[in-house]
Amino acid sequence: MLSYSPVFQVDDENLGKSENSMRLGTVVPNFKAQTTDGPIEFYDWQGDSWVLIFSHPADFTPVCTTEIGHIAAHTDEFKKRNTKIIAHSVDRLKTHHDWIDDIKSYCSNVPEKFPFPIIADTTRELAVQFNMIAEEDRHNDETAQSVRALFIIGPDHKVRLSMYYPNSAGRNLDEIIRALDSLQLTEKLKVVATPANWTPGTKVMILPHVSDIEAEKLFPGGIDKVSMPSGGNYIRTTEKY
Template identity: 65%
Template structure:
């Protein structure tokens, strides 16, 4: 799955009942994230932290949707473990987990580890995470090996960046940016356009090359 690709519609069984992806998404963003298996330690922490942060995703009009290649009853039992381990999950477990025991969806969405992609017996999903916009386009992907857990704050930061740059289409966010920090003005924007676009002011950074291409502002 490449950035900009349209996520095809699909139907699946989940811990919260049957799901049609497009109906589930509606006009929201979706974070679809996959896990190698139920009852695994790192995945347990990840699903727990995503659940704890669910109110932050809701603020951003984002729905969470997990995926794992196990049976539905296994998912249900695992949710009970996750809730026991992460005791700060508010209320009921907030999002569905897809049951994909035959790996059909994992293959369709390109979530299979390269080393085992041709082995139906051993193929496992990588920790793929897709941020999908309301037009069903995959806007950002993160692929983690089984050994490394995700950083939920980074997922939220990326959503903030995507939503901001969709709203203000002439900016980009720099390394380590968080909301409130300076943003970068895209190179194609001409200097004479800056006062109208950013009346609060723009900072220009001098470079040894003499090319003024780093222009920042907090007025966005």
């Protein structure tokens, strides 16, 4: 098996700097990494899929065990949405594999063949590039654990969503999938946004820059308008999309 550290190949000299690298809309640099499924080069591995990247402070941590197990048991939901999953930790491949055995033992419905790779970022280069730890901490093995970050990357390699969680709060899979559905819908229908607590099939909001005439042409099935005390005409929704 090849053994090489994550290497970033960027054209823009500022793109790889940690303070910029994972802002919304930023192109994720191509990188090479060791994973539990073998070495990958990110762009080749991603192909034309969406990607969910999520990091963990360390192997054999209780909350992260439940998260990885829960996501592993529901990978079909991501496959339906043309989305690949990859996890990240700064621990070694050996402990990753041992941890996977624990995850399969503890969590129900995890496939025998674990369904996604876990990156072994032992040099912490990737963690620094993705704003998961500070550069000045990266060489301290005891304290330089990656924070619990989650990113959704579009097929164009751009960051579409980021979430950061404290170690005490486990991620909510339903919210991750709901946010992914929203991203994919608004990518397809660029004139709408999804409101608070939106779920697929419920009303979406028509963006303010779309005129009423344009909106009626785009959504002939019907538009609901709300009169606001300010006189503004910015609350327009439709279920027919």
